[in-house]
Amino acid sequence: MAAPSRTSWADVADAEPAPPAPAAAPAASNGPARADRSSYVPPHLRNRSSAAPPPASSAPPPRAAPGLLGRPAPAAGGRFAAASGPPPRRWDREPNPFGNEEEAAPEPVPFDEHQNTGINFDAYEDIPVETSGREVPPAVGTFAEIDLGAALNDNIRRCKYVRPTPVQRHAIPISLAGRDLMACAQTGSGKTAAFCFPIISGIMRGPPVQRPQRSGSRTACPLALILSPTRELSMQIHEEAKKFSYQTGVRVVVAYGGAPITQQLRDLERGVDILVATPGRLVDLLERARVSLQSIRYLALDEADRMLDMGFEPQVRRIVEQMDMPPRGVRQTLLFSATFPGEIQRMASDFLENYIFLAVGRVGSSTELIAQRVEFVQEADKRSHLMDLLHAQRDSADQAKQALTLVFVETKRGADSLENWLCTNGFPATSIHGDRNQQEREYALRSFKSGQTPILVATDVAARGLDIPHVAHVVNFDLPNDIDDYVHRIGRTGRAGKSGLATAFFNDNNSSMAKSLADLMTESNQEVPAWLIRYAARPSYGSSSGGRNRRGGGASRFGGRDFRKESSSFGKGGGADYGGSSGGYGGSSTYGGGGYGGAGAPSAWD
Numbered sequence: 147m148a149a150p151s152r153t154s155w156a157d158v159a160d161a162e163p164a165p166p167a168p169a170a171a172p173a174a175s176n177g178p179a180r181a182d183r184s185s186y187v188p189p190h191l192r193n194r195s196s197a198a199p200p201p202a203s204s205a206p207p208p209r210a211a212p213g214l215l216g217r218p219a220p221a222a223g224g225r226f227a228a229a230s231g232p233p234p235r236r237w238d239r240e241p242n243p244f245g246n247e248e249e250a251a252p253e254p255v256p257f258d259e260h261q262n263t264g265i266n267f268d269a270y271e272d273i274p275v276e277t278s279g280r281e282v283p284p285a286v287g288t289f290a291e292i293d294l295g296a297a298l299n300d301n302i303r304r305c306k307y308v309r310p311t312p313v314q315r316h317a318i319p320i321s322l323a324g325r326d327l328m329a330c331a332q333t334g335s336g337k338t339a340a341f342c343f344p345i346i347s348g349i350m351r352g353p354p355v356q357r358p359q360r361s362g363s364r365t366a367c368p369l370a371l372i373l374s375p376t377r378e379l380s381m382q383i384h385e386e387a388k389k390f391s392y393q394t395g396v397r398v399v400v401a402y403g404g405a406p407i408t409q410q411l412r413d414l415e416r417g418v419d420i421l422v423a424t425p426g427r428l429v430d431l432l433e434r435a436r437v438s439l440q441s442i443r444y445l446a447l448d449e450a451d452r453m454l455d456m457g458f459e460p461q462v463r464r465i466v467e468q469m470d471m472p473p474r475g476v477r478q479t480l481l482f483s484a485t486f487p488g489e490i491q492r493m494a495s496d497f498l499e500n501y502i503f504l505a506v507g508r509v510g511s512s513t514e515l516i517a518q519r520v521e522f523v524q525e526a527d528k529r530s531h532l533m534d535l536l537h538a539q540r541d542s543a544d545q546a547k548q549a550l551t552l553v554f555v556e557t558k559r560g561a562d563s564l565e566n567w568l569c570t571n572g573f574p575a576t577s578i579h580g581d582r583n584q585q586e587r588e589y590a591l592r593s594f595k596s597g598q599t600p601i602l603v604a605t606d607v608a609a610r611g612l613d614i615p616h617v618a619h620v621v622n623f624d625l626p627n628d629i630d631d632y633v634h635r636i637g638r639t640g641r642a643g644k645s646g647l648a649t650a651f652f653n654d655n656n657s658s659m660a661k662s663l664a665d666l667m668t669e670s671n672q673e674v675p676a677w678l679i680r681y682a683a684r685p686s687y688g689s690s691s692g693g694r695n696r697r698g699g700g701a702s703r704f705g706g707r708d709f710r711k712e713s714s715s716f717g718k719g720g721g722a723d724y725g726g727s728s729g730g731y732g733g734s735s736t737y738g739g740g741g742y743g744g745a746g747a748p749s750a751w752d
């Protein structure tokens with residue numbers, strides 16, 4: 147493709163070769179001096195590489211040490227300076243999560259990662275950013291402006307992240323400054339790194355770890371907890387966090403349901419700094435006293451609005467408020483999502499202290515990188531219509547780079563049945579939903595990612611967070627009842643600055659979505675079909691009352707912003723808290739269709 151002007155972070159990351167590895171990035175096999183491998187090294191002593199005594203620190207401060215942004219940079223070495231001689235490193239045997247790319251030629255992959263077409267280089271530059279809250283730390287333009295530590299910087303380079311994405315530019319300085327954060331940024335815009343980097347950096351440079359000493363205890367005491375709603379998303383965050391923390395000495399462990407708990411217990415026993423978990427499995431571990439949250443300094447909720455909606459809220463409240471986790475204000479809390487309905491924001495404020503609200507793009511909007519189409523298709527015609535789309539796609543595709551297609555349906559049975567029908571008709575497909583066992587789910591995802599089965603039929607279990615390269619087309623075979631679910635589903639394509647396509651089949655059954663869909667498309671500069679505008683204009687169809695639309699009606703729907711701005715105390719410098727308290731989410735009881743497993747029954751997810 148023609149060389150475009152390089153203005154977007156994604157473009158730069160895709161196109162530029164990584165600079166050579168600095169000498170300070172030791173590969174496991176060629177570190178200058180290998181020390182005792184087995185001894186435990188507390189995080190504050192890790193990542194040392196030159197001479198300096200460890201900081202004299204007695205008790206840890208009540209919350210994570212504030213970051214260094216906006217303050218003079220530490221002298222070379224700073225807190226990362228090492229005592230004389232090489233420190234003991236417990237991570238010399240750590241498998242290289244980058245696939246030993248520095249020692250061996252990369253394995254052939256079915257897709258060429260660097261082959262991108264249609265990247266919108268300016269998409270992220272003009273994006274409106276809103277921050278609110280007191281004393282918001284300034285954003286940065288480059289990773290170099292942030293003192294994340296040498297080991298983490300090496301991993302950022304290994305990930306080929308050349309420039310921070312907009313949400314990273316804002317969220318990382320805020321988090322490093324020790325502030326609580328509610329961050330909303332579009333799908334595929336790099337939120338995972340935005341919460342992982344400050345956590346890893348904070349653990350590396352934080353005060354000495356004082357884990358509770360209980361003789362004979364096998365209770366793991368992580369310093370950071372990252373909660374996410376699905377098993378697959380937890381696994382993905384774990385993989386990402388392991389890359390980011392490679393050779394930092396920060397140990398990341400994952401715990402999720404559906405997989406044997408014994409292996410997870412063994413992993414926890416080996417030590418854990420960051421625990422990535424789904425709520426159900428974590429509650430199990432807490433009840434067995436195999437995990438204690440008393441040392442938690444950082445709490446991150448990915449897909450935070452989902453974690454706080456009716457399905458998960460009781461479990462999350464139990465974990466955060468009723469176990470032994472330090473209270474808000476003592477721990478640092480980071481909430482991230484692409485969507486943040488007002489009532490969930492209000493509820494989320496229960497978990498936050500003097501927080502900063504950050505919106506990159508409009509809250510709940512979808513990125514313009516995704517071309518959205520809506521087609522009127524009767525239920526009975528959906529299969530043949532899908533077949534036409536797939537045939538057209540197949541005909542136009544370069545066989546060597548067959549694009550991946552993700553098809554969302556409403557029910558688990560519908561997923562099985564469509565998968566069978568596609569396979570019978572010569573389209574290699576697999577499926578993922580809550581009735582498949584974990585092995586089947588993981589196998590399906592692997593097979594889809596590798597391109598072996600380039601069509602994945604899924605319920606909403608795959609709607610959030612999954613970062614699958616080369617998903618070129620998302621088809622909403624059945625539209626969801628909630629516009630936020632639609633935003634997350636289509637967000638499986640058009641990620642990291644790349645373009646994507648989303649097609650929705652609409653018919654009378656989706657009438658309650660007409661207005662919110664038309665509004666979202668208008669907001670994202672998409673062409674809205676005239677028939678959809680007419681649907682949206684009908685009072686009974688335009689109203690959101692028939693669906694699970696949490697945004698409410700009216701013009702403010704897509705002008706989502708910090709809910710505290712509605713509150714009289716905001717901006718007056720008054721009380722310590724901006725938001726009203728929330729007694730809980732009193733939303734519709736129809737919440738939780740499709741793969742969600744029904745209201746109050748999130749267990750199918752974790």
Ligand SMILES: Nc1ncnc2c1ncn2[C@@H]1O[C@H](COP(=O)(O)OP(=O)(O)OP(=O)(O)O)[C@@H](O)[C@H]1O
Pocket residue numbers: 155156159306307308309310311314331332333334335336337338339483484610611612613637638641642
């Ligand atoms: N600074 C960066 N430069 C280049 N690529 C990046 C950068 N930050 C993140 N990415 C890549 O962008 C992709 C999307 O990131 P990520 O999965 O964190 O998005 P997200 O905002 O969490 O999306 P979602 O809302 O769907 O969960 C990933 O492949 C990630 O590796």
